[in-house]
Amino acid sequence: MLGQKIPTTVVTGFLGAGKTTLIRHMLGEAKGRRIALIINEFGDLGVDGGILKGCGLEACTEDDVIELTNGCICCTVADDFIPTMTKLLAREERPDHIVIETSGLALPQPLVAAFNWPEIKAEVTVDGVVTVIDAAAVAEGRFADDEEKIAAERAADASIDHDNPLEELFEDQIRAADLIVLNKADLIDGTTLERVTEEVAQASLPAVKVVAARGGVLPIDVLLGLNSATEDLIADRKSHHEMEHEGEGHAHDHDEFESFVVSGGPLADPDGLKNALKAVIERHDILRLKGFAEVPGKAMRLVIQAVGQRIETYFDRPFTPGEARGTRLVVIGLHDGLDETAIEKELLAVIAGNAEG
Numbered sequence: 346m347l348g349q350k351i352p353t354t355v356v357t358g359f360l361g362a363g364k365t366t367l368i369r370h371m372l373g374e375a376k377g378r379r380i381a382l383i384i385n386e387f388g389d390l391g392v393d394g395g396i397l398k399g400c401g402l403e404a405c406t407e408d409d410v411i412e413l414t415n416g417c418i419c420c421t422v423a424d425d426f427i428p429t430m431t432k433l434l435a436r437e438e439r440p441d442h443i444v445i446e447t448s449g450l451a452l453p454q455p456l457v458a459a460f461n462w463p464e465i466k467a468e469v470t471v472d473g474v475v476t477v478i479d480a481a482a483v484a485e486g487r488f489a490d491d492e493e494k495i496a497a498e499r500a501a502d503a504s505i506d507h508d509n510p511l512e513e514l515f516e517d518q519i520r521a522a523d524l525i526v527l528n529k530a531d532l533i534d535g536t537t538l539e540r541v542t543e544e545v546a547q548a549s550l551p552a553v554k555v556v557a558a559r560g561g562v563l564p565i566d567v568l569l570g571l572n573s574a575t576e577d578l579i580a581d582r583k584s585h586h587e588m589e590h591e592g593e594g595h596a597h598d599h600d601e602f603e604s605f606v607v608s609g610g611p612l613a614d615p616d617g618l619k620n621a622l623k624a625v626i627e628r629h630d631i632l633r634l635k636g637f638a639e640v641p642g643k644a645m646r647l648v649i650q651a652v653g654q655r656i657e658t659y660f661d662r663p664f665t666p667g668e669a670r671g672t673r674l675v676v677i678g679l680h681d682g683l684d685e686t687a688i689e690k691e692l693l694a695v696i697a698g699n700a701e702g
């Protein structure tokens with residue numbers, strides 16, 4: 346309808362929490378709504394976009410999925426995100442709703458703030474920030490350290506913040522949320538889920554709803570139509586980094602994280618893949634690993650997903666004629682923690698089927 350702003354939902358959440366899975370399910374329930382999707386990914390290989398385009402849903406066509414593979418939206422707002430939005434808004438058939446999946450390492454705050462840019466604000470509003478959380482990871486204490494202890498450490502030493510980029514990001518993503526999804530509830534029991542819900546609710550803003558999900562499955566009306574106009578509220582949801590550097594004009598950098606792509610031939614030993622990958626992930630403390638592989642004798646492309654030690658593989662769609670085959674994996678980890686040369690060598694051995702284990 347003319348004059349009405351297009352609602353936009355920002356889906357954020359830590360690496361591997363289940364953002365793409367949730368969006369995929371949501372698109373399957375689109376009920377005739379035209380949803381345009383903007384995906385921002387850390388790493389050079391568009392894995393999330395590739396998975397969504399390969400999922401066979403009518404709502405996931407090439408035209409409706411726009412990938413920003415420039416790494417971090419907040420660093421490229423002016424030359425990447427704003428032009429993408431402008432182009433989308435200029436389309437003859439405008440979308441009913443826009444969904445943006447941020448990279449698992451992105452701070453949602455600068456992205457939401459970009460909706461206050463005049464040419465965007467006139468036509469679009471942030472319907473809500475949905476933060477997806479890996480409830481099983483939180484239950485294991487991976488992002489739920491003792492807050493009092495951390496507060497005391499921070500008070501004693503301002504530089505300590507940068508030793509904890511993961512936990513800070515996690516907190517920033519919670520603080521930015523209008524709705525929090527505790528995903529992977531299937532991996533924990535009811536009592537643990539209650540405990541995690543409580544912990545997360547304490548870290549979030551008071552009115553924020555926390556809902557549990559399994560496999561990212563939630564009714565579309567729970568996710569869309571929050572009417573939050575978050576762009577008007579985001580100034581009060583500052584990230585750690587913004588608070589630390591307020592007034593300094595300090596641009597944030599992404600030195601804390603690193604990603605690279607390993608490309609090899611067909612996957613020689615699909616049956617031994619999971620165990621071989623687990624060993625490499627553990628040895629090198631890899632945070633996230635994902636990509637596609639060619640399996641000899643199979644016409645379908647194999648999707649490989651690893652979040653910590655949890656690994657999943659499935660065939661998603663046939664290779665198209667002329668499409669590059671072989672195996673390509675994005676590796677994401679902490680800067681200074683990744684030995685790129687060794688990891689590449691070990692992953693190439695896994696692909697070739699002669700990993701040492």
Ligand SMILES: Nc1nc2c(ncn2[C@@H]2O[C@H](COP(=O)(O)OP(=O)(O)OP(=O)(O)O)[C@@H](O)[C@H]2O)c(=O)[nH]1
Pocket residue numbers: 358359360361362363364365366367393448449450528529530531532558559560561633635650651652656657
């Ligand atoms: N057991 C379980 N696995 C899940 C659930 N949701 C997602 N996964 C799996 O977790 C892995 C990561 O899911 P994605 O949807 O790709 O996560 P993401 O947040 O988009 O990942 P990044 O974009 O890399 O940050 C995949 O192997 C999913 O199949 C869930 O509710 N339960």
